[in-house]
Amino acid sequence: MSAAVERAPVSAAVAGTGSKPTQKPPQLMWMAAPSLIFVALMVAVPLGYAIWFSLSDFRMGNAVTKFIGLSNYTRMVADPLFWNGLKITVLLYVLAIVLQLVLGLYLGLLMNRVTVLKQLVRTILISPFLMPPVVIGMMWIVILDPSLGAANYLLELMHLPPSDWLASTQLVLPVVALIDTWQWTPFVALLVLGGLQTLPTNVYEAAQIDGVSRGKIFLHITLPLLGPTLVTAAILRSVDLLRFFDLIYITTQGGPGNASRTLNIYSYQRGIEFLDMGYASAMMLTLTTIILGFVFVLTNLKKAVSW
Amino acid sequence: MVSQSSSRRIAAVSTTLQVFAVAVVLLIPVIWMALSSLKRPGEVTRYPPTVIFDPTLANYAKLFAEVPFFEYGLNSLIVSVVSTLLGLALALPCAFAISWHSVSWPATIALITRMAPGTLFVLPWFVLFSNLGMTGGYWVLILTHTVITMPLALWVLLPYFDALPRSIFESAFVDGCRGVKCLVHIAIPLVLPGLMVAIILSFIASWNYFLFALVLGGIDTKTLIVASFNFVGEGATDWGRLMAAAVLICLPPLVLIFIMQRGLISGLSGGSVKG
Numbered sequence: 001m002s003a004a005v006e007r008a009p010v011s012a013a014v015a016g017t018g019s020k021p022t023q024k025p026p027q028l029m030w031m032a033a034p035s036l037i038f039v040a041l042m043v044a045v046p047l048g049y050a051i052w053f054s055l056s057d058f059r060m061g062n063a064v065t066k067f068i069g070l071s072n073y074t075r076m077v078a079d080p081l082f083w084n085g086l087k088i089t090v091l092l093y094v095l096a097i098v099l100q101l102v103l104g105l106y107l108g109l110l111m112n113r114v115t116v117l118k119q120l121v122r123t124i125l126i127s128p129f130l131m132p133p134v135v136i137g138m139m140w141i142v143i144l145d146p147s148l149g150a151a152n153y154l155l156e157l158m159h160l161p162p163s164d165w166l167a168s169t170q171l172v173l174p175v176v177a178l179i180d181t182w183q184w185t186p187f188v189a190l191l192v193l194g195g196l197q198t199l200p201t202n203v204y205e206a207a208q209i210d211g212v213s214r215g216k217i218f219l220h221i222t223l224p225l226l227g228p229t230l231v232t233a234a235i236l237r238s239v240d241l242l243r244f245f246d247l248i249y250i251t252t253q254g255g256p257g258n259a260s261r262t263l264n265i266y267s268y269q270r271g272i273e274f275l276d277m278g279y280a281s282a283m284m285l286t287l288t289t290i291i292l293g294f295v296f297v298l299t300n301l302k303k304a305v306s307w
Numbered sequence: 308m309v310s311q312s313s314s315r316r317i318a319a320v321s322t323t324l325q326v327f328a329v330a331v332v333l334l335i336p337v338i339w340m341a342l343s344s345l346k347r348p349g350e351v352t353r354y355p356p357t358v359i360f361d362p363t364l365a366n367y368a369k370l371f372a373e374v375p376f377f378e379y380g381l382n383s384l385i386v387s388v389v390s391t392l393l394g395l396a397l398a399l400p401c402a403f404a405i406s407w408h409s410v411s412w413p414a415t416i417a418l419i420t421r422m423a424p425g426t427l428f429v430l431p432w433f434v435l436f437s438n439l440g441m442t443g444g445y446w447v448l449i450l451t452h453t454v455i456t457m458p459l460a461l462w463v464l465l466p467y468f469d470a471l472p473r474s475i476f477e478s479a480f481v482d483g484c485r486g487v488k489c490l491v492h493i494a495i496p497l498v499l500p501g502l503m504v505a506i507i508l509s510f511i512a513s514w515n516y517f518l519f520a521l522v523l524g525g526i527d528t529k530t531l532i533v534a535s536f537n538f539v540g541e542g543a544t545d546w547g548r549l550m551a552a553a554v555l556i557c558l559p560p561l562v563l564i565f566i567m568q569r570g571l572i573s574g575l576s577g578g579s580v581k582g
Contacts, residue, residue, distance in 0.1 A: 026480050028407050031400035031490070035457060036413060038397055042454050043420050046431035053430065060434065107329060113322045123568045124330050127337070130560050132515035134532045135553045138539060139340045142546050150339060150356045186333065190572060243424035246517050250539060268426045272522060277430050284427040291422055 053281035060275045072282035082283060085263035088173065089287075092262060093241045095177040096184075100237055101230060103181065104188025109222075111189060112196045125186035133183075137250030140179050141166070166251050169259040176248060176260055180241070188233045195229030196222075227305030235298045242291045263287050337557075344550035351547045366547035367555075374534065376552070383530040386448045386520070387513040393449065394456030394509050395502070402461055403490050406468035407476065414465060417458035425518045428454070433522055443525025451519040456509035463508060467501030468494070500570055507567050511560045531556050 052058075054072050058065045076082045107125075114121055128136075144151050144165035152162040165175050199222070207217050243264045248254065254261030254269065261269075264287060271280025343351050345362040370376045405413050432451060433442070441447045471494065479489050495502065520530040535552040538545070564571060 025407075025477070026485065028404040028486065029410075031404035031486060032413050035397040035401040035417070035461070038453070038457065039416060039420060042450060043423075043428065046428045046435065047423075049431035049435065050427055060437075110322065110325055110329070113318075114326055115319070116323070119568060121326055121330065122572055123565060124333055126564055126568070126571060127561060128333055130511050130515075130564055131337075131557050132517070132532055132560070134515075134517050134536055135340075135556050138535065138549055138553045139336055141539065142343060142550060143336055143339060148352050148354050148356075153355050156355075182333070182336070239422045243426070245424070245426065249517075250536060264424050264426055268429075268518075271426070271430045272433070277434070281427075281430055284424060284430070288423045288427050291424070292419070295422060 050281045050285060053278050054285050056278050058278040058281075060277060068278075072279045073286075075279060076282055076286065081258065081261070081266055082263070084258050085261055085266040085283075088258075088260060089242060089244070089262045089264070092173055092177055092244060092260075093238070095174060096180050096241050097234060097237055099177065099181045100185050100188050101234060103185045104233060105192055105226070105230065107185060107189035108192025108196060111193045122190075125190060127186075128183045129187045131183070133246035134250055136179065136183055137247050141251055144175065167256055169256050172252060172256065172260045176244075176251070179247060179251075180244070184237060184240075188237065191229055191233045191236075192226065195226050199225050224305070225307060228302055228307070231298055231302040231305060235295055235302070238294050238298060239291060242294060243287065340550050340553055343546055344554045346547055348545070348547055351550075366551035369548055370551050370555070373548070376531075376534070376555075379529055379531045379534040380555070382445075382524075382528050383514060383532065385445060386452055386528075386530060387510050389445075389449045390452035390456050390513045391460075391506060391509040393453045394460045394513075395505060397453070397457045398460035398464060398505070399495065399502075400487065400490055402464040402468045403494055406465060406471075407473075414461060417461050420454065421458040421462075429518060429522050432519075436523060442523055443528060445528055447523045448520055448528060448530070451523060452513045452516055455512050455516055459512055460505040460509050463505040464498060464501050467498040471497055503567065504570050507563050507571060511563060514559060 055067060055069060056065050057068050057071075111121065111125070143149050146152065146162065146164045146167055149165070151165065155162055163171060166172055168175075203221055203225075204217065207221060212220075244262050245264050245268070248260050248262060248265055249268075252260045254265045263283060267280045267283035267287065270276045270283070342358070344366055345364070346357075346360055347363055347365065350357060350360050401413060405411065428451075432447075436442045436447045475493060475497075476489065479493050484493065515532065517532050517536070520528075520533045521536065524530060524533055531552075535549070535556060538549050538552060
C-alpha cells in the first residue's frame with residue numbers, strides 16, 4: 001500500500017490536451033479538505049495531547065497536571081519492564097517476519113502453479129486474515145488448551161509429550177508467532193502471487209532457451225525480480241508485528257509472567273489499567289517512532305531493490 | 308516426449324498435494340471451531356476429543372438466551388456500516404482530488420495514520436471524549452473506527468482513480484461539470500469495482516476492530532468483538548458457547564469474502580504491488 005508514495009505524475013504532460021488552450025485544469029484540492037480536517041481533528045490533535053501527556057505527570061482524575069520535562073523518558077530507560085517489552089517485541093517480530101516471508105514466498109510460488117480450483121483455493125487463502133483477531137484467539141485458546149485441547153491429543157497420537165503451549169514461558173512467543181503466521185502467510189502469498197504475474201516473461205524464455213536450471217532461474221531471476229514485492233510485504237507485516245496487540249491481549253494478556261508482554265501490551269496496560277497515562281504515552285510515542293523508523297528503512301530498501 | 312509429459316504430470320500432482328496440505332492447515336482450525344460450537348457441554352470438553360457426535364444448536368440458543376447477543380450484533384452492525392459510509396464519504400473526494408492533481412502527501416499522511424499503533428490514540432481519545440461526554444455512545448466508536456476505514460478506502464481507491472483516463476474529466480470540465488457533481492456522475496460509476504472492494508474491506512476492518520471499542524465502548528454500545536472477549540475473561544470454559552459466538556462473529560466477513568472473492572483479491576494486491 002505504498003503505491004501512492006512513489007506515484008509518478010501520471011499524465012501531467014497530457015493535462016489539457018483535450019481542452020481549449022485557454023482552459024486551465026480546475027483546482028480540485030478542496031475536495032481533499034474534509035478528510036484532511038478529519039485526520040487533523042481525530043489524529044493530529046490527539047497526537048499533540050499524547051506528546052503533552054508524555055512530558056507531564058498526567059493521570060486521569062488528578063486535579064493538577066504539571067510539566068515534568070523528560071522524566072517519563074528517563075523513567076522508561078530505567079524500567080526493566082520497558083526493556084523486556086522491547087525485547088519481546090523484537091523477538092516476536094524477527095520470528096514471525098522470517099516465517100511469514102519464507103512461507104509466503106513458497107506459498108505464492110505454489111499458487112502460481114495451481115491450475116485447478118484456482119478461485120476456491122484463493123478464497124481459502126484470503127479467509128484467515130480477514131477473520132477477527134479476537135476470534136482467531138478464541139479458536140486457538142480452545143485448540144491449544146493444555147489439558148483438554150485437540151493439539152495435545154495430536155501430540156499424544158504421535159507419542160510426543162503434551163505441551164503447555166500458550167501457558168509455557170518458553171513456548172508462548174513461538175506459539176503466538178505461529179498463530180500470526182497461520183493467519184498472515186496467505187496475505188504475503190497473495191502479494192507474491194500478484195508480483196509474479198507482473199514479471200517479464202521474455203527473461204524466462206531466454207533462460208529456458210539457454211538451458212538454465214530451475215534452481216538457478218529461481219535464485220538469479222525470480223528472487224531478485226520479486227525483491228520489491230517482498231519488501232512491500234515486509235513493510236506491511238512489520239507495521240502490524242511491531243504493534244502486536246489483539247491476539248496477545250486475548251490469549252495471554254502478556255503472560256505467563258512477562259513472557260509475551262510486548263511493548264504495545266505493556267504500555268496499554270500502564271495507561272488504561274493503571275491510568276499512568278503520562279508514562280504510557282512516552283512509551284507509545286517511542287514505539288511509534290520505532291515503527292516509522294522501520295518503515296523508513298524498508299521503504300529505502302525497496303527503492304534499492306527496484307528494477 | 309513421453310517422459311516429459313509424465314514428469315509434467317508428476318509436477319502437477321505434487322502441486323495439487325501441496326495445495327491440499329496448505330488448505331488443510333488453514334481450514335482445520337476453523338472447522339474445529341465450527342464443530343465445537345455444535346457439541347453438547349459434556350461433549351465439547353471430552354478428552355480425547357471427538358469428531359463424530361450428535362450435533363446440536365443448543366449453544367447458539369444459549370448464546371441468545373443468556374446474553375443480549377442480538378443487541379451486540381446490532382451495535383457492531385451500526386458502527387461498521389456508519390464508519391464504512393463515513394470513511395467512503397471522506398475518501399472518495401480525497402482520492403479524486405489527489406489523483407487529478409497527482410499529489411501524494413495526503414495519501415502519505417493517511418498511511419502514517421494507519422501505521423501508528425491504535426494504543427497511541429486511544430489514551431488521548433479516552434480523555435478527550437470523556438470530557439466531551441461522548442464515551443459510551445455510538446458516535447465515539449463510529450468516529451474512531453473511521454480512522455481505520457478512511458485511510459484503507461483511500462488506498463484501495465487510489466489505483467482505480469489513477470487508472471482513469473484524464474480526457475474524460477477534461478471534457479466533463481469543459482461541459483461545465485464541476486467538483487462533487489463530476490465525482491458522483493462520472494468518476495464513481497467508473498471506479499465501481501474498486502468502490503465495492505473498498506466497501507467490503509472497510510466493513511470487515513471495522514467489524515473486526517477490537518481496541519477502540521474495548522476502551523471507548525459503553526454497556527449499551529458493546530460490540531460483538533468486545534462481548535466475546537468478555538466471555539474469554541469469564542474463565543469458566545463454556546467452550547461451546549464461546550465457539551458459537553466465534554462462528555457467528557466470523558460469518559459476516561466470511562460471507563462477504565465468498566460473494567466478492569474475485570474483486571477482493573485484485574483489490575488487495577492491486578494497491579500494494581503496483582508501486
